[in-house]
Amino acid sequence: MAVLRIGALPEAALAAAAEFHARVLPLINPLRDGEGDHPQDGGGAQAACVDPAKSRHAEGAPPPSLRDGPPPPLGEDLVIIFTLADHTHRAWRLAAIQSLAREFAPVRINALASDSEKAIAAALAYLETAKGVTGQLLELDDTGAGEVVSLSA
Secondary structure, rough: OOOEEEOOOOOOOHHHHHHHHHHHHHHHHHHHHHHOOOOOOOOOOOOOEHHHHHOOOOOOOOOOOOOOOOOOOOOOEEEEEOOOOOOHHHHHHHHHHHHHHHHOOOOEEEEEEEOHHHHHHHHHHHHHHHOOOOHHHHHHHHOOOOOOOOEEE
């Protein structure tokens, strides 16, 4: 399962959605088709972190890559990790994840929203075994009570 950590986005929901769609979404598309010199049967995003503010590139320069090493095999599931944001971000994030899940089916695409590494690790372990879960945005709350993590879909 590939993991893509999205760095800081603008605070305003509309601006954050625009930034995600303009700067990050085009970099996710190689999941299906490969990119440039990568084989068409093996495109994909390795575990990476994208800071959209740093993704702006000089005119004519190739866009930054989400890959950290060779692309994973075609069909690898993807989990996008957002930082926490207020409720105004939920709708655009969920719509983006649901659209990606439909577009790349049968590959599973889900998202997590959390600033807690403990909660993220627990949710990733859960998603690794929950083969029927796709198109979901899970907002995580690390309760600090042992292994208890609250998932709200």
